[in-house]
Amino acid sequence: MLFCPTDGSLLMVESGPQGWTRFCCQTCPYIHPMEPSDKITRKIALKKKAVDDIMGGDDAWANVDKTQTTCPFCNNKEAFFLMVQLRSADEPMTCFYKCTNCKQRWKE
Incomplete structure (x- = not known):
């Protein structure tokens, strides 16, 4: 080298x-x-190092609720959502969404 x-x-x-x-x-x-x-x-x-899914993979999305929101990828009107406290306790929770149609993920 x-x-x-x-x-x-x-x-x-x-x-x-x-x-x-x-x-x-x-x-x-x-x-x-x-x-x-x-x-x-x-x-x-x-070889690239394998990256773990920080959201827990598909098991984390097994028992979540659905909500009415618009998917930014396919404009579907329904998505699963999961709220996680990522920052300190005085900060609001982060809401992760997974589209019921295209399975893309995003956060708000």
Whole structure:
């Protein structure tokens, strides 16, 4: 692995149509050409970390009530709602909605 001397970012491998290969920085214009003797032995795709659903997944929406509101995504007139206290006790509760038609979520 090589790092950019300008900003410390990881240098990425870039290949051109004429067969050239070089290292380049994604945040600045720094380029480091590769020598013909340099070889790339393997390419590893980075896996993204799995993110937990903060609303508890589908189980949190199992026993919630419906209300009359307009979905901003499909203009359906009915949605499930769930109220959660996210901030301190002196702040109002946050209301989360889930459309009964398109299943999109939003908050107010």
